Amino acid sequence: MPSNRGLRSPLPLTAILSLSLAHSSAATALTAIRQYGSQILEASLVRRQEQNSTVVAAPISIAPSQYWDGIDGPWSSFALQVGTPAQNVRVFVSTAAPITWTIGADGCPPGFVDNCANSRGFLFLRNESLTWIQNSIFDFQLEQNLNMDTNGNAGFDTATLGWQGAGGPSVQHSTLFNVASDVYWLGAFGVNPQPTNFTTFTDPQPSFMTQLVRNNSIPSLSYGYTAGNQYRLNKVFGSLTLGGYDSNRFGSNNITVDMYADVSRDLLVYVQGITSGSTNLLPGGTISMYIDSTVAMIWLPTDACKAFEQAFGLVWDSTYNLYLLNSTQRTSLVNTNPSVTFQLSANETGGDTLSIELPYSAFDLQVQYPIVANPNTSYYFPLQRGNNTQYTLGRTFLQEAYIIVDYERHHFKIAPCTWNQNAIQNPDIRAVRSTNSTRNGSDSNNSSGVSAGLIAGVVVAIVVIIAILAGILWFFRRRKNTVKRTRAELEAKEAGGAAQHSSDAENKPFISAPMGGELGGGEIHELTAPHKPFASEMESPHNKVIDPNKAGYSEMGAGEEYFGPGKGFAHEMQGSEGPVYEMVGSDVHEMAAEQVTERPKGV
Ligand SMILES: *[C@@H]1O[C@H](CO)[C@@H](O)[C@H](O)[C@H]1NC(C)=O
Ligand SMILES: *[C@@H]1O[C@H](CO)[C@@H](O)[C@H](O)[C@H]1NC(C)=O
Ligand SMILES: *[C@@H]1O[C@H](CO)[C@@H](O)[C@H](O)[C@H]1NC(C)=O
Ligand SMILES: *[C@@H]1O[C@H](CO)[C@@H](O)[C@H](O)[C@H]1NC(C)=O
Ligand SMILES: *[C@@H]1O[C@H](CO)[C@@H](O)[C@H](O)[C@H]1NC(C)=O
Ligand SMILES: *[C@@H]1O[C@H](CO)[C@@H](O)[C@H](O)[C@H]1NC(C)=O
Ligand SMILES: *[C@@H]1O[C@H](CO)[C@@H](O)[C@H](O)[C@H]1NC(C)=O
Ligand SMILES: *[C@@H]1O[C@H](CO)[C@@H](O)[C@H](O)[C@H]1NC(C)=O
Numbered sequence: 361m362p363s364n365r366g367l368r369s370p371l372p373l374t375a376i377l378s379l380s381l382a383h384s385s386a387a388t389a390l391t392a393i394r395q396y397g398s399q400i401l402e403a404s405l406v407r408r409q410e411q412n413s414t415v416v417a418a419p420i421s422i423a424p425s426q427y428w429d430g431i432d433g434p435w436s437s438f439a440l441q442v443g444t445p446a447q448n449v450r451v452f453v454s455t456a457a458p459i460t461w462t463i464g465a466d467g468c469p470p471g472f473v474d475n476c477a478n479s480r481g482f483l484f485l486r487n488e489s490l491t492w493i494q495n496s497i498f499d500f501q502l503e504q505n506l507n508m509d510t511n512g513n514a515g516f517d518t519a520t521l522g523w524q525g526a527g528g529p530s531v532q533h534s535t536l537f538n539v540a541s542d543v544y545w546l547g548a549f550g551v552n553p554q555p556t557n558f559t560t561f562t563d564p565q566p567s568f569m570t571q572l573v574r575n576n577s578i579p580s581l582s583y584g585y586t587a588g589n590q591y592r593l594n595k596v597f598g599s600l601t602l603g604g605y606d607s608n609r610f611g612s613n614n615i616t617v618d619m620y621a622d623v624s625r626d627l628l629v630y631v632q633g634i635t636s637g638s639t640n641l642l643p644g645g646t647i648s649m650y651i652d653s654t655v656a657m658i659w660l661p662t663d664a665c666k667a668f669e670q671a672f673g674l675v676w677d678s679t680y681n682l683y684l685l686n687s688t689q690r691t692s693l694v695n696t697n698p699s700v701t702f703q704l705s706a707n708e709t710g711g712d713t714l715s716i717e718l719p720y721s722a723f724d725l726q727v728q729y730p731i732v733a734n735p736n737t738s739y740y741f742p743l744q745r746g747n748n749t750q751y752t753l754g755r756t757f758l759q760e761a762y763i764i765v766d767y768e769r770h771h772f773k774i775a776p777c778t779w780n781q782n783a784i785q786n787p788d789i790r791a792v793r794s795t796n797s798t799r800n801g802s803d804s805n806n807s808s809g810v811s812a813g814l815i816a817g818v819v820v821a822i823v824v825i826i827a828i829l830a831g832i833l834w835f836f837r838r839r840k841n842t843v844k845r846t847r848a849e850l851e852a853k854e855a856g857g858a859a860q861h862s863s864d865a866e867n868k869p870f871i872s873a874p875m876g877g878e879l880g881g882g883e884i885h886e887l888t889a890p891h892k893p894f895a896s897e898m899e900s901p902h903n904k905v906i907d908p909n910k911a912g913y914s915e916m917g918a919g920e921e922y923f924g925p926g927k928g929f930a931h932e933m934q935g936s937e938g939p940v941y942e943m944v945g946s947d948v949h950e951m952a953a954e955q956v957t958e959r960p961k962g963v
């Protein structure tokens with residue numbers, strides 16, 4: 361019977377609802393149910409569609425390399441894989457640079473320094489990457505105000521953060537510079553999202569960060585960073601989180617500062633005072649300073665430098681343009697242990713202020729050859745005399761401060777680091793949500809992702825509606841047996857038409873336009889792409905590519921182990937014997953199931 365077939369169609373819902381209209385007795389009640397039901401269904405479909413097109417990625421905590429590097433530090437570095445097959449290098453984080461640079465073969469000419477390649481974080485040999493796309497030689501256009509701009513071979517290649525096998529985020533067409541210059545001893549990974557303009561391309565080239573956001577690898581154009589140091593606790597490595605921050609390292613006192621309009625000095629903060637005990641080290645009053653992890657030192661006005669000289673007995677060495685310290689001076693300073701407090705604010709005068717106190721140990725750094733020669737190493741005080749275009753809070757400052765930089769809201773937050781062994785060993789990774797997120801919330805609360813409760817509610821609602829409709833179906837089927845055949849045939853026609861319509865409506869979000877929502881068709885491939893390459897990466901033997909770092913020294917004395925599967929995510933834990941909780945933190949705060957489950961090794 362046609363009528364029976366109509367009623368047994370696989371999409372009975374709308375069919376039955378339409379059918380119900382034919383029965384005037386039930387029409388009013390059923391219309392109400394239909395409207396309610398279709399609203400809920402619609403809501404659930406829209407939500408599923410949104411979920412598919414905007415699966416919210418989890419923030420990624422980049423494990424430190426576990427090495428201390430640099431010839432003006434020591435500084436905690438991060439691992440980066442460049443090219444195909446991947447070459448492992450160690451780099452610093454540059455909050456100023458939108459580009460990533462590595463040291464090239466010509467960065468270590470014969471007889472330059474002992475163990476040069478290792479000292480410079482290992483070299484990236486362009487000629488040995490199958491995927492390197494050469495552009496040309498370009499200036500970095502970076503730190504020009506500090507006379508620290510340099511140039512290098514620009515090009516594009518695959519870059520992946522973290523050691524091999526750690527599953528860190530990857531960008532296939534990343535803007536890279538390969539340099540010989542020793543203006544920067546190590547390479548750097550740039551977290552600034554400004555695009556790079558090359559005269560050889562008409563289009564600006566997107567930054568690593570922008571590409572990660574576009575690839576849905578991280579939830580927003582934001583990061584959290586602190587440089588780490590050797591003097592706190594049992595040495596504390598740097599911490600870099602992309603798309604979020606580690607709330608266990610970010611002290612509760614914080615200030616929020618709007619980004620400065622000049623994109624090359626966006627992280628500009630007012631320093632209202634610098635003191636050491638009762639000594640005023642900023643006699644000229646408030647200055648604005650640029651927070652920049654690219655450089656090690658702190659650039660202050662000359663009168664402030666004079667105040668430091670007087671307070672700490674510093675002597676300017678005009679040969680090397682550094683405040684070098686001989687061992688007598690250094691011992692005396694270490695013993696008196698003066699601290700220096702920076703008073704930061706978003707306001708030039710008044711407003712909320714934040715004090716960041718640097719113990720003397722933060723300044724107790726060493727320079728090495730070729731910065732100084734004969735002797736080839738010296739203690740120094742990381743202070744430079746600057747003019748008003750140069751005031752900079754370098755990596756020295758970021759040993760004690762944690763910054764959360766949100767390029768979508770154009771502001772950044774600064775807080776003193778939390779120095780609690782337990783908290784540092786148990787990162788609490790929070791997402792910074794995108795302003796584009798359909799679930800718009802405050803930028804710093806737990807990103808619970810799609811509420812499980814909401815999903816459950818919608819599912820239960822659908823089940824209830826289906827149950828009600830099944831009951832109605834049963835009612836009409838019983839009743840149908842008593843009505844006339846001609847009438848049943850008429851109903852069947854209506855039901856068939858309605859089912860057809862319903863089929864369209866229901867299928868659209870799933871089949872016709874799976875990504876039709878926010879991202880558009882072009883993104884389909886990218887959204888599914890992460891999983892496949894990842895799988896093959898995880899299956900591949902990690903030792904296949906010889907890692908240059910194995911040959912190098914290891915601060916931990918366990919260099920070989922860093923490349924084993926899964927080892928990558930223990931790195932955050934300096935001196936930690938226990939298990940690693942980093943991903944647990946992510947799991948808790950992120951509901952993007954696929955992303956999270958695929959990434960546990962990633963961090
Ligand atoms: C790449 O360049 C380096 C240094 O110039 C050289 O030692 C190496 O043999 C080259 N590799 C290839 C495959 O040409
Ligand atoms: C997107 O991210 C995945 C996972 O990190 C990576 O394998 C893939 O290469 C990325 N896609 C592009 C176009 O960079
Ligand atoms: C790069 O080019 C774009 C236009 O293509 C321009 O808006 C932008 O300001 C340029 N950026 C820099 C740093 O010159
Ligand atoms: C920053 O400080 C405010 C109080 O001034 C606090 O409510 C907020 O949670 C802090 N932000 C973070 C990320 O801890
Ligand atoms: C260390 O430097 C200070 C200041 O320049 C100087 O007075 C002192 O003699 C030096 N001591 C040694 C042992 O060189
Ligand atoms: C500080 O600056 C913020 C915006 O940058 C402003 O809203 C606030 O009123 C200022 N506070 C004072 C005391 O000037
Ligand atoms: C300093 O290092 C250079 C290069 O490694 C070396 O030639 C020189 O002999 C060293 N000087 C001293 C005093 O060690
Ligand atoms: C600041 O100092 C740098 C380096 O000495 C110099 O190039 C620049 O012109 C100076 N700027 C001003 C405004 O004096």
Ligand SMILES: *[C@@H]1O[C@H](CO)[C@@H](O)[C@H](O)[C@H]1NC(C)=O
Pocket residue numbers: 795796797798800801
């Ligand atoms: C999310 O909120 C921000 C302000 O925090 C706003 O600028 C943005 O338009 C909102 N986005 C959506 C999709 O509502």
Ligand SMILES: *[C@@H]1O[C@H](CO)[C@@H](O)[C@H](O)[C@H]1NC(C)=O
Pocket residue numbers: 573580581768794796
């Ligand atoms: C947010 O969406 C707008 C419009 O779709 C896009 O131009 C912008 O790049 C997006 N921003 C981020 C951070 O994804």
Ligand SMILES: *[C@@H]1O[C@H](CO)[C@@H](O)[C@H](O)[C@H]1NC(C)=O
Pocket residue numbers: 412869870871874875888
């Ligand atoms: C939603 O995405 C998942 C995984 O990305 C995919 O398996 C599923 O088919 C998608 N659903 C629709 C309706 O596109």
